[in-house]
Amino acid sequence: MFKRILPALCVLCLVLYGCRKPKPLDISIPQSKPSLVGASACPGDRAIYISIGYSISSMVKLEDSTVHPDLLRSIMMDSGRVTISGDNIPERALVKMTTGVYALPDVPLLAGTSYTVRITDHKKGVSTQATTTYMPMPDVATMVVEKKKKGADTLVQLKLSLRNVNKGDHYYVTYNTQQKYKKSSQAGAMSSLYTFEAKKVILYTGDEAKNGTLDKYIKLNVSATDTIRVEVAKIDRGYYKYLDAYIRTGYLVNQVTGEPINLPTNFVNGYGYFTLCRPHAILQDMNTTPVSE
Amino acid sequence: MDSVIIKTTDIYMKLLMLTILLIALSYIAPAQETGDTSYHNSKGKPWQQEMENVTVSALSSRQQDNLQSAQMGKTDIPVSMLTKTAAIGGEPDIIKALQLTPGVKRGTEGSINMYVRGGGADENLILLDGAPMYNTGHLLGFFSMFNSAALKDVQLYKSSFPAMYGGRLSSVMDVRTRDGKTDDFAISASAGTIASSATVQGPIIKDRLSFIVSGRRTYIDKLYKTIPYYFYDMSAKTMFVVNSENRIYAGFFTGEDVLKMNPAPDDDLQVKSTMNIGNKIATLRWNHTAESGQYASDLLFYYSGFKYNIDGSIKDNNLYLHSAIKDIGFREDLRLYYSASHKITMGISVANRVFNPSIVNTTGPLLERFGNSHGVNISNIETGVYVQDEYRINDIWQLQGGVRFSQNVAGKKFYFNPEPRLALRYLVDERNSLKVSYARMVQYMHQVSGSSLQLPTDLWYPAGGRVDPGVSDQISAGYYHNIAGAGISLSGEVYYKLLNNVVEYKEGAMLIMNHNYENELVAGRGRSYGIELFASRTSGKFTGWLGYTLSYATRVFDSLNMGQEFYARYDRRNDVSFVGMYDITKRWSVSSNIVYATGAPFTGQTGQYVVPTPGFTGVEVMPAYTGRNELRLSASFRIDIDVQYKFKLGEKLRGDLHLCVYNVMNRTQPHTVSRVWDDAKQAYAYRQTGLFGTITAGSVNFNL
Numbered sequence: 001m002f003k004r005i006l007p008a009l010c011v012l013c014l015v016l017y018g019c020r021k022p023k024p025l026d027i028s029i030p031q032s033k034p035s036l037v038g039a040s041a042c043p044g045d046r047a048i049y050i051s052i053g054y055s056i057s058s059m060v061k062l063e064d065s066t067v068h069p070d071l072l073r074s075i076m077m078d079s080g081r082v083t084i085s086g087d088n089i090p091e092r093a094l095v096k097m098t099t100g101v102y103a104l105p106d107v108p109l110l111a112g113t114s115y116t117v118r119i120t121d122h123k124k125g126v127s128t129q130a131t132t133t134y135m136p137m138p139d140v141a142t143m144v145v146e147k148k149k150k151g152a153d154t155l156v157q158l159k160l161s162l163r164n165v166n167k168g169d170h171y172y173v174t175y176n177t178q179q180k181y182k183k184s185s186q187a188g189a190m191s192s193l194y195t196f197e198a199k200k201v202i203l204y205t206g207d208e209a210k211n212g213t214l215d216k217y218i219k220l221n222v223s224a225t226d227t228i229r230v231e232v233a234k235i236d237r238g239y240y241k242y243l244d245a246y247i248r249t250g251y252l253v254n255q256v257t258g259e260p261i262n263l264p265t266n267f268v269n270g271y272g273y274f275t276l277c278r279p280h281a282i283l284q285d286m287n288t289t290p291v292s293e
Numbered sequence: 294m295d296s297v298i299i300k301t302t303d304i305y306m307k308l309l310m311l312t313i314l315l316i317a318l319s320y321i322a323p324a325q326e327t328g329d330t331s332y333h334n335s336k337g338k339p340w341q342q343e344m345e346n347v348t349v350s351a352l353s354s355r356q357q358d359n360l361q362s363a364q365m366g367k368t369d370i371p372v373s374m375l376t377k378t379a380a381i382g383g384e385p386d387i388i389k390a391l392q393l394t395p396g397v398k399r400g401t402e403g404s405i406n407m408y409v410r411g412g413g414a415d416e417n418l419i420l421l422d423g424a425p426m427y428n429t430g431h432l433l434g435f436f437s438m439f440n441s442a443a444l445k446d447v448q449l450y451k452s453s454f455p456a457m458y459g460g461r462l463s464s465v466m467d468v469r470t471r472d473g474k475t476d477d478f479a480i481s482a483s484a485g486t487i488a489s490s491a492t493v494q495g496p497i498i499k500d501r502l503s504f505i506v507s508g509r510r511t512y513i514d515k516l517y518k519t520i521p522y523y524f525y526d527m528s529a530k531t532m533f534v535v536n537s538e539n540r541i542y543a544g545f546f547t548g549e550d551v552l553k554m555n556p557a558p559d560d561d562l563q564v565k566s567t568m569n570i571g572n573k574i575a576t577l578r579w580n581h582t583a584e585s586g587q588y589a590s591d592l593l594f595y596y597s598g599f600k601y602n603i604d605g606s607i608k609d610n611n612l613y614l615h616s617a618i619k620d621i622g623f624r625e626d627l628r629l630y631y632s633a634s635h636k637i638t639m640g641i642s643v644a645n646r647v648f649n650p651s652i653v654n655t656t657g658p659l660l661e662r663f664g665n666s667h668g669v670n671i672s673n674i675e676t677g678v679y680v681q682d683e684y685r686i687n688d689i690w691q692l693q694g695g696v697r698f699s700q701n702v703a704g705k706k707f708y709f710n711p712e713p714r715l716a717l718r719y720l721v722d723e724r725n726s727l728k729v730s731y732a733r734m735v736q737y738m739h740q741v742s743g744s745s746l747q748l749p750t751d752l753w754y755p756a757g758g759r760v761d762p763g764v765s766d767q768i769s770a771g772y773y774h775n776i777a778g779a780g781i782s783l784s785g786e787v788y789y790k791l792l793n794n795v796v797e798y799k800e801g802a803m804l805i806m807n808h809n810y811e812n813e814l815v816a817g818r819g820r821s822y823g824i825e826l827f828a829s830r831t832s833g834k835f836t837g838w839l840g841y842t843l844s845y846a847t848r849v850f851d852s853l854n855m856g857q858e859f860y861a862r863y864d865r866r867n868d869v870s871f872v873g874m875y876d877i878t879k880r881w882s883v884s885s886n887i888v889y890a891t892g893a894p895f896t897g898q899t900g901q902y903v904v905p906t907p908g909f910t911g912v913e914v915m916p917a918y919t920g921r922n923e924l925r926l927s928a929s930f931r932i933d934i935d936v937q938y939k940f941k942l943g944e945k946l947r948g949d950l951h952l953c954v955y956n957v958m959n960r961t962q963p964h965t966v967s968r969v970w971d972d973a974k975q976a977y978a979y980r981q982t983g984l985f986g987t988i989t990a991g992s993v994n995f996n997l
Binding site: 020021022023024025026027028029030031032034035037039041043051053054055056057058059060061062072075172174175176180181201229231243244245246247248249259260261262263271272279 | 798800801802896897898899900901902903904905906907908909910911914915916917918921924926927956959960961963966968970976977978979980981982983986987
């Protein structure tokens with residue numbers, strides 16, 4: 001009798017045993033040595049700010065609110081030498097403002113001139129440098145945020161008009177709101193690649209201009225009752241390509257379907273981008289902005 | 294544009310005259326016994342009779358042909374063997390069986406994509422009774438559209454392509470369906486875990502007019518209402534024997550995947566989705582064989598269409614996507630056997646294609662930013678004229694030389710490409726031969742997919758815009774040996790292939806609902822080389838094959854990976870496949886696959902860093918990666934087993950039961966790498982996941 005039921009038992013065992021999900025396999029990915037990461041800004045007439053940090057292992061959690069502020073401070077350069085030089089200025093050292101942030105308040109930047117920043121961390125024995133061209137403030141004819149009625153919704157858009165735009169020029173527009181800024185400034189909370197939200201950066205080239213004027217209406221994905229800051233800047237081609245890659249890759253769907261790529265950089269053996277451009281910015285309270293039909 | 298129109302008209306007129314001439318030539322010689330001239334062995338005997346008699350003498354004939362003809366790079370395993378291999382879900386699949394032969398790499402685990410000798414998945418010309426097929430997979434490519442019950446023969450060419458084939462760079466898979474029986478009716482049916490199928494065939498007019506109809510459908514949607522998905526395919530064919538010299542075949546195929554998801558009553562988002570992806574193919578063929586056997590002609594008209602529609606909505610947001618390709622064409626092939634030394638084949642082909650890469654309609658606050666696109670109809674006309682001679686120089690040397698001239702008109706662009714084909718065989722003795730070959734192939738359309746996913750919704754794009762036709766040049770050499778008395782064939786081939794104008798998406802390409810995909814494409818070069826060893830036995834109690842491939846496949850694009858050469862996604866250094874089938878008794882038999890492959894290359898994350906957002910309104914974490922495809926997944930290893938029990942019910946009804954276990958070892962076949970948080974270590978770890986573990990399935994087949 002056993003022989004008769006044996007085949008059926010085997011089948012039953014196989015069916016019960018079958019259709020399992022296997023355990024994932026571990027894999028070790030060699031992590032690269034820490035490299036210098038730089039970013040820069042020219043908020044005022046003659047000031048330059050440069051932030052310098054390090055890349056770290058991808059095994060560390062950095063991107064959510066559980067990250068301790070001390071961890072963020074530990075990846076910023078604490079002591080090092082940062083200098084800037086250019087065709088019209090000798091090499092000058094920047095002053096450390098706080099951990100990872102170096103500045104010079106009075107640098108005579110000339111439009112179209114190349115400047116090189118050199119960074120050396122003596123403790124860790126790493127150094128890097130980057131060169132960029134200074135871009136002056138764009139010639140803004142109009143830059144105002146408008147509210148328009150669209151059915152039951154209120155559309156928020158930026159009316160932008162730039163003058164003296166040449167072929168080969170490059171521009172970016174970026175914006176943020178008070179509510180979003182408050183969210184992102186919480187300790188450890190940083191925007192992440194893993195979001196459906198598109199980057200709030202729009203790029204234009206001089207090829208889109210007509211008779212030297214670039215006129216655009218840009219729909220802004222913001223609340224109609226918030227305070228908004230909008231900035232436009234003229235940038236060089238290298239930074240334009242950096243921002244183009246930043247927009248394309250920093251998007252959830254592309255992270256899943258596309259090939260992972262590194263953002264371009266002009267730091268030698270480093271990350272980030274050194275750019276010198278003076279933006280034109282406006283701050284506007286949407287509550288006091290009238291709604292047009 | 295006017296010059297292009299003139300050139301097109303001129304080509305059409307010349308081709309029409311040539312077609313008439315070829316058909317007229319086929320009537321010159323006296324009549325001989327009829328046969329399907331699609332395949333002839335080197336002795337000029339028709340294949341059809343041999344195909345339907347799966348005996349030791351027929352199988353040996355394949356092996357003899359493999360040794361003696363100048364053709365190389367050809368996988369010619371009987372369909373009956375291919376469908377006996379253990380398969381996922383117990384569903385026989387000829388493409389998955391071919392993936393177990395040397396030189397054919399698998400893509401995603403379980404998928405039917407083929408990467409042949411370093412070529413992409415879109416570089417394979419798949420023909421169903423002579424008509425091209427643009428989508429060969431069900432269920433996102435996990436099952437092929439070929440119902441094995443309807444198939445008569447499958448031949449895969451990896452190199453040394455006969456001049457009659459063109460249009461793809463890396464392989465040609467020529468699939469032929471059965472002709473209906475002319476003498477008696479037959480019914481077969483099968484019921485399996487995944488799908489059930491039935492085939493009915495028989496004479497409408499005995500010995501003159503026959504039919505065969507096959508259908509297959511999944512039924513998971515009937516068993517589980519929560520899974521609103523099914524696929525089906527159906528093929529029908531009639532054969533009319535006009536007289537001893539002429540036969541007419543008419544065939545039809547349709548296959549579709551359908552997903553209909555309706556919102557649940559308590560679903561706040563009211564998610565609704567309908568998806569249809571499908572093929573339709575129709576063929577009409579006239580075969581004329583002169584009674585002397587010295588001439589044979591095939592005139593084929595076909596229609597092949599592929600389309601997908603996706604219609605979805607979430608609350609007030611609606612999305613509609615549509616893409617299609619239609620191909621209407623004809624071809625005339627003429628075979629001339631004037632002497633024992635020369636077998637000349639010549640012919641023409643014309644294909645008129647219309648591509649509609651994407652129509653997008655979106656409404657609603659979430660989706661309207663993707664915009665709308667009415668789609669653009671892009672047409673291209675591809676023609677080919679070829680001639681080839683199999684010249685038996687003497688008992689030792691045989692030369693197969695030919696050329697195919699292909700032309701393509703797409704928009705304002707006109708392409709003309711000669712594609713030389715050359716193969717030489719040296720017969721060492723009756724058991725050993727050496728061969729060398731060279732072939733150039735040109736491809737006038739590309740299918741582009743995102744790098745990490747390959748979906749049936751990937752787009753076919755004709756050359757002529759930003760991207761020129763792809764070109765491949767392949768040289769190969771091989772040694773062939775038959776072991777006397779054992780029915781075993783051995784072969785070893787080396788190859789080197791150069792590819793030009795291969796296509797990829799640019800870095801950071803916007804893949805979703807982009808109205809201008811062409812702007813996202815970049816062209817580059819590729820090369821692949823390797824060695825393939827193959828041993829097969831196709832008759833006896835124990836049959837099967839053992840294959841080993843050592844191969845390299847790389848790509849170079851100026852704008853990708855900073856212009857550095859990188860490994861292709863399907864570069865699997867070592868690939869070993871063993872397929873064995875053993876008849877234990879008259880009733881019991883077992884088959885097994887043992888498969889090993891070096892891990893696929895991937896781009897890994899080696900660090901991360903923090904940068905301010907543009908405008909310094911926040912900070913972001915950015916990943917740092919290796920160069921493209923610099924790292925390797927772990928090797929994949931898998932054992933599948935299929936046990937078969939044959940039985941009889943009464944006098945006429947025969948059946949067999951199958952129990953199939955896929956991935957007996959339940960080992961992960963690495964597919965992706967993901968970063969997961971390990972609470973114990975308070976750090977991330979990298980884990981490789983696969984798609985399937987052990988899958989046990991059963992099926993029962995009946996034949997009447």
